[in-house]
Amino acid sequence: MGCRRIAQLRCAVWGLSSRPEGLGVSFVVSGFALGILVVGALGLASPDALISFVRRWETPLGIWLAATIRVAFGIALWLAAPSSRVPPILQILAAIAVMAGLTLPLLGLSRFAAILSWWQRRSVRFRRAWAGVACAFGGFLLWSLIV
Secondary structure, eight states, X not given: OOHHHHHHHHHHHHTBOOOHHHHHHHHHHHHHHHHHHHHHHHHHHOHHHHHXXXXXXXXXXXXXXXXXXHHHHHHHHHHXXXXXXXXXXXXXXXXXXXXXXXXXXXXXXXXXXXXXXXXHHSOHHHHHHHHXXXXXXXXXXXXXXXX
């Protein structure tokens, strides 16, 4: 069985594009999408647990790590967009992710803490609604890559 046939079978099993330029990056973005889905599900199940998870990033290293992850996500999303169901939408989301990653360190630790405190003071219903948005976003990303 040739390499091409194995790649086609993998794509059939995982539901991803068989175009070679989008295959590896689609797996990476699918991993990000599953991560977003899991974090959203955590927020739906326990909004306080989600706040506790985010508070762990409330360090200078955490801010830089989060910024790096956002930029990497944006680049991967941009590269995966052409082989997706909705290339222009994913490219717009990719640009937003890269810009968010580049501006996050400029936000600073004190502003990040203030935003997180504001978020924590919102009602449980509000925080669960936004966690639901995260789940929907992760699901949308998975759907857009399964072609």
